[in-house]
Amino acid sequence: MSELAQQLVNGLMIGCLYALIAVGYTMVYGIIELINFAFGELFMFGAFITIMMMSSEITLFGNTVTMPGLNFFLAILIAMAVVGIMGVIIERLAYRPLRNAPRLAALISAIGVSILLQNVAQSIFGSDQVPFPAIPLFTTAAGAPKAFALGGVQITYFQVFVVVVTVVAMLLLNLYVRRTRMGRAMRASAQDKRISALMGVNVNKVIALTFLIGSAMGALAGGLYGGVYHAAWPLMGFNPGLKAFIAAVLGGIGNIPGAFLGGLLLGVIEALGSAYLPMGSQYRDAIAFVILILILSLRPSGLLGSTVSQKA
């Protein structure tokens, strides 16, 4: 029984990470309807910059460079800021010119940005995995993660931290989008850019801000992910980016609580499917996709998605 409980906890933990990534992803997605392939790379840079800020020295372009060696919390905030700005720049250069172009052009541009960033990261940080420095608050003197047992289930303090951050982030973001003026502007732009513009919304600014916040969320997810798995590497963003996309679609495009739910669901399905289905660990990803296809067949607009008639 404790095995099942442990598996559930495992699944929820992965699910939280997916949820955090998906929330940032769906924000952007909702407004400009772009499958942001480069989101995984922003996530990856978030992890790397966190590591950079936390280390006392790091190897960049093959040369050792001294680094500030800040604490984790400050490092991740800096990473969020830097990656947020990166996101805005990318939007300005690679996506904004294509806003009036066929949707696929922006998609391919995003693929190009993704390839570009992956290789740039390999240039800067090398191809080896870079270890994530231990966070003193969450690590014992012996170097092991601080953990506790709850009814036979092993949980680390850092995992709890991740869950808390994810929930808080989701709530804050939702609040922002639902209650503030800017949030209203975002929702309006998501619904109809032209009319919003006519109503006095500065759509360009809204989109830039969305990218800023969404990318910062991605970086937050990246930093936490790096902390959970103790490493960062140039291609670490591909799978999480894909999972974010799946979770976002599962929950309903543009829907923040939906993305959160989608992420959690995806994580739990993966863990339980892997553990309890025959040959589960082998077909784990396939199981997740099958569930996805089933859910979309029954609810074509996602779990919490509104059945807004899409352009045919």
Added chain:
Amino acid sequence: MSIARKKLSIVSTVVLALALALVTVAGCGSSSSSGGASASPSTPFKVGVAGPMTGQYATYGQSHKAGAEIAMAELNAAGGVNGGQVSIAIGDDLGDPQQAVLVAQKYIDDSAVVVVDGHQFSGATIAAGAKYEAAGLPMISPSATNPDISTLGAYIWRICMTDAVQGKGLADYSVTTLGKKKIAIMYDNSDYGRGLADAYESGIKAANGTIVGKEQYATGDTDFKAQLTKLKAAGPDLLFLSGYYPEGSKIAQQARELGMTVQLLGSDGYASDELPKLGKAAVEGMLVSTFFDYTKTDPAVVKFVAAYKAKFNGANPDWFAANSYDVIMLAAQAAKNAGKNDRTAINDALGTIGTYQGVAGPVTFDKNGDVLKPLQIVVVQGGKLVTAPQQPTQ
């Protein structure tokens, strides 16, 4: 015609012409470099290095390249091979069979390339190997373990052990030497990981051990708690990990996070300083099989390690680098035996080279161009890999 349309048609015509010109010019440019292979003693000794230099396997390709660079520097410092300067070309195959074939064709066409150090991944090796065999360019793989490579042909060699042999050796080591009875296996679903795990499993059963669980993961996975939770419930006294160190370091960390204290045994894909660097406290005490132990005091090993550390910021070489180095040094020796830097001569000399003492163990080719090497075990101690107290009986 409107101006816009004229522009459009001009642009497209130009682009199309450019595309075709690109292919033509590049083709003509390359074909001018192909000529007969000359047999004069001052012919350069050019090695085609092939492996994944970018993409998800880049870290192994970079090690491979590093080892090759050390070999090149050492040979040139000693005056080259048969009087010819040693140089290496880098072919990025991304671990993909299709790309590997393109790299292979490039090397085949380049008459200066006399031997290929690569490819690293089995799929790439099989696809490219067929080309090298047909063209008569000797290829020595440092790391491809698929059994089908044995029968690719007379020009295809490798200096890594096949999974069958390593698996059996490790199984005997686990049961007989270490005295473990209940074994769990976690393997990477790659050619190597799966093949080795299967060989290990049969070996365990043959040695009267019990397999209490066998779980799979995919290369590039980061979360293994689902599989580990299952294995933990089975209560093993040894967990055998068949795969590579990036996943392995995380598996070890997550096992410890789940409260598992079981002894870990890793396959040779774990034999790298990256393992303790990434795994930190979680991998202390982990046993790893290897064909290259950088703490050995053999003069050749010491020299290689010193050269590597000098060039790469004090880092210790892993077995990818060591094997790559051995391939080139071996090929150089064959060329010296043959007296000339020529593809066929080198290939013939490889067949009669006897036993070559490499830094990663002695190389004796069997009739298929495969080798048999003694297994060594290292243990992670204080963040380094040191020779383990218990070694397998050879």
Added chain:
Amino acid sequence: MAGKRDTGETDGQSAGAGGYRVRLNPIAAALVGGGSTKSQRALLGVLLAIAVILPFLIGSNRWITLMTVVVIYVVLASGLNIVVGFTGLLDLGYVAFYAIGAYYTAIIFNQVLKAKFGVDVDAYWWLTWVNFVVGGLLAALAGVLIGYPTLRVRGDYLAIMTLGFGEIIRIVALNWVGLTRGPSGIPGIPKPAFFGFQFSTQKSLYFLGLALALLSLWTISRIVRSRIGRAWTAIREDEVAAEAMGIHTSRYKLLSYATGAFFAGAMGVFFGHYLNYISPSSFMLMESFLILSLVVLGGMGNIAGPVLGATIWIALQEWLRDFSFVQAHPETRGIAMGLVLVLLMVFRPQGLLGSLRVRLEMRPGSKGEAEQERQVWSDADH
């Protein structure tokens, strides 16, 4: 509103309904609009001549191999073009059909004939040719099966479902070791032979591939100009309207998947016999994205687009390999390719050979109206 590619307009210009001018550049018109004028036929002839003569001029196996790879991707991109470009269905799992064809022929030759029956595969040379069709049909069947659940779904939801299917097939291929030998792949697929003639040289394989490609392109252009093609275009432009006009959208969508899949499957069979070895690593998700990029890069919705896209991308990738700077820093090749993709999209979003007509589907109206909108947005700044 549907394009008038099929009526063979003499100079590639035509007027659509509502007075919109649909302009096609002459190269696209030549390859799409049919050979109704001498100049168009001449252009086609020239391109064909280049494709045929080039291998004899170059002589180096490396570039002939490259041209073979280009030819494979030309067909793959053209097949995907049917689904994405002509019918407007965003398929992100296309590589699965390619895999089905490749695995089918590999399994038949290696697992069944050689392993199970112990037969000499060379005696069964004729099976290769049969497999082109059967492999294609098998993939087409998969296309229908995959397409069916997606009928109710739109846009990115559809994309995700197709992506999921593509991945499921790859994961099955990777794990069903009994059938596909899992990650080890299937070696020993014989080279094609025809009544004693062995396609053993690179050149012969290239010409075989070229012949298949020409056949495929010709077939595709014929289908696209027929009623079926018009139905597809109608579905892409406005599905609801198409349904209202009496087009059974479900049927045509499934046909679109099936047709696109057929060519991928057939090319998969060719791939197997050309490389003589199949492994799951050739069918990763990134490959689907790459083929999609080729389609968009070249220009969707017309026949020549994927041809150009595939040629430029693959030639560029290989050309970059030789620079010593790239050899020392292999990542720069990836950086360059990524930049090329972004720049090409930003400066030519309709693709290299894409006609302005493609813009019509996103913004009803001329370029002027899009300009006006941009004005409106920046006016809101104040």
